[in-house]
């Protein structure tokens with residue numbers, strides 16, 4: 271480094287034109303100052319490190335600069351006036367900075383207000399900059415409000431905050447508000463590349479891109495990371511910094527490894543997926559950020575499928591984009607939705623499960639299983655559709671010479687159940703509605719419907735293998751046991767659509783749910799038997815026939 275000053279201070283913008291990523295705000299503020307139409311109070315909001323305090327000082331300088339005129343907002347950094355110089359060094363007598371984080375009480379504000387009664391000593395305006403203004407107490411805000419309502423003409427307030435919601439509306443309405451934006455990744459990259467070159471950094475673009483990304487829009491964070499990286503460069507033997515160096519420094523996993531792991535999941539390669547997971551875990555991945563990386567990946571794949579491209583501002587290395595493009599061909603939107611939900615649930619699980627590796631392994635295995643569910647269904651539909659097509663073809667060729675009526679008849683005879691089923695799957699919008707949607711009010715109603723429709727397997731699954739978690743017409747949450755048919759959800763969704771003309775949402779819940787209907791039935795029977803044993807006649811009967819057992823009870827209808 272050319273000197274010891276930290277980069278964030280060294281490269282703090284001294285003119286509005288140097289402010290990164292806040293073009294509109296810069297323009298609005300400078301225009302109003304040039305026109306002499308300035309508000310009594312400015313309110314600057316935005317995330318930390320985005321340039322609020324810097325902007326506050328830029329405003330203070332522009333309002334008080336000795337060299338300012340109707341064309342030029344303030345002196346240039348090459349030839350600063352005394353006022354600007356003093357403001358930069360935080361020692362101008364009329365520009366007072368207060369950090370509300372440390373001075374929150376009414377007494378601090380009272381002192382400030384007392385001071386505000388005096389005219390500026392030697393500048394045009396007396397300016398109060400209050401940082402982290404949301405930290406003020408209620409009383410302090412009330413004190414401040416009175417001054418904001420009737421401010422002396424030579425007094426200006428500049429308030430800055432990261433938490434606008436904590437500021438009373440009465441205060442906000444007295445200020446002109448400016449929301450400083452997060453700095454976009456592309457813009458951040460340009461900025462730190464520029465600083466890096468000036469500092470003789472020998473850092474690859476890939477490494478700089480990682481810094482731009484992890485700083486999440488905060489210029490200060492990006493520069494302080496750059497500081498660390500340049501120090502690292504000066505200490506390292508080959509005097510360059512690569513992507514992998516930055517990753518190691520920040521404890522960030524190589525995203526392409528996660529993408530490859532995900533690819534193995536989609537291909538159903540359980541062993542390979544687990545091997546990669548193990549390596550990543552041994553390398554020290556953070557469990558939660560790993561799961562968040564998966565969410566980010568799902569979002570990118572979804573974006574690729576739905577919108578055809580990945581947002582330019584994301585800055586993703588070429589090899590990762592290629593991988594994402596490949597993945598987007600192997601997964602459909604439904605699976606992405608399922609994976610998304612499941613990932614979020616796993617993140618929640620982390621709060622209760624102490625073994626991180628176990629959670630991750632379980633997560634990966636379950637993802638593979640979820641993907642299988644989807645594949646099986648697709649294959650089945652494809653087979654059905656193919657068969658149906660062939661059957662129709664045969665029937666058509668056979669029927670060429672037969673009259674129109676018998677042609678239809680033969681065709682209908684050839685249509686087996688499978689064919690009809692596949693047509694339903696192919697044309698879900700076709701209305702087979704037989705039952706009024708609104709009449710299905712309980713889970714049992716669905717079981718009865720399956721019975722009525724002669725769906726024996728489905729009814730069996732509903733009764734024995736499904737545990738109800740939550741039921742609303744059109745929306746069912748279930749959990750299940752290992753015996754449940756893999757295609758259950760798909761089948762039930764299609765059947766319900768055909769029976770009711772509505773698309774039902776059936777989701778798998780991780781809550782254990784109620785008992786199955788069958789379990790409930792057994793339990794009811796058992797308790798009836800127990801009750802019956804208490805009846806005297808039954809008791810004496812059982813006493814008489816020692817080998818007899820009461821196994822069932824039936825209500826007699828009279």
Ligand SMILES: [Zn+2]
Pocket residue numbers: 331334335336337338344345350351352353354355
């Ligand atoms: Zn100046």
